[in-house]
Amino acid sequence: MSGVWGWFGGQSAQSKKDSPKNAILGLRSQLEMLQKRERHLQTQMDEQENIARKNVTTNKNAAKAALRRKKQHEHTLEQTTAQIATLEQQIYSIEAANINRETLAAMEKAGQAMAAIHGKLNIDKVDETMEKLREQHALGEEIASAITSTPLGETVDEGELEDELDALEQEAVDNKMLGTGTVPVSDQVNRLPTVSNGELKGKQPVAEDDEEEELRKLQAEMAI
Secondary structure: OOEEEEEEEEOOOOOOHHHHHHHHHHHHHHHHHHHHHHHHHHHHHHHHHHHHHHOHHHHHHHHHHHHHHHHHHHHHHHHHHHHHHHHHHHHHHHHHHHHHHHHHHHHHHHHHHHHHEEEEEOHHHHHHHHHHHHHHHHHHHHHHHHHHHHOOOOOOOHHHHHHHHHHHHHHHHHHHHHHHOOHHHHHHHOOOOOOOOOHHHHHHHHHHHHHHHHHHHHHHHHHH
């Protein structure tokens, strides 16, 4: 009785799942048997034809009987070939139906998975999230701009920097002139030896001549 109830919906889920596979296995087993029968009938036909050929001139009755048996085998072979074609079509149909069922089941599972993944997501939720991301990105840009544009510590007076730079340039020029033997006139005059009032009274003309000569040399060098 259990087997009878199984055919009326009492089968388990696993039995239902294996049903197409079992049907295909049964059909393939029957197909293999029919194919063997087909080959056997073809062999029998060839044998009867050979018998008829051997006796066609010597024993016509034997030849005719062989041809009659060949016709019987041929008729059976035609039926067997038709049965093979029917089984092959049934196997193909069951396989196609089973593939369609498995494909549909996979698509249903994929739909359930997508529904579980999306959950409470909707287009409004996505737009809200994207807007928050844009706001945070803009805030990050503002913070980075503020960090890089605001100087740290006290600001430096540009005028003082220019004055200090001019002084350094003048010092460099003076050092270069001292190295070549040429110095500004004011510095050279300041470096002339100083004498007391008594010495100036006795040697004033010579000192003035020396100074004039030195000044002319300096002027000539500066002109160069």
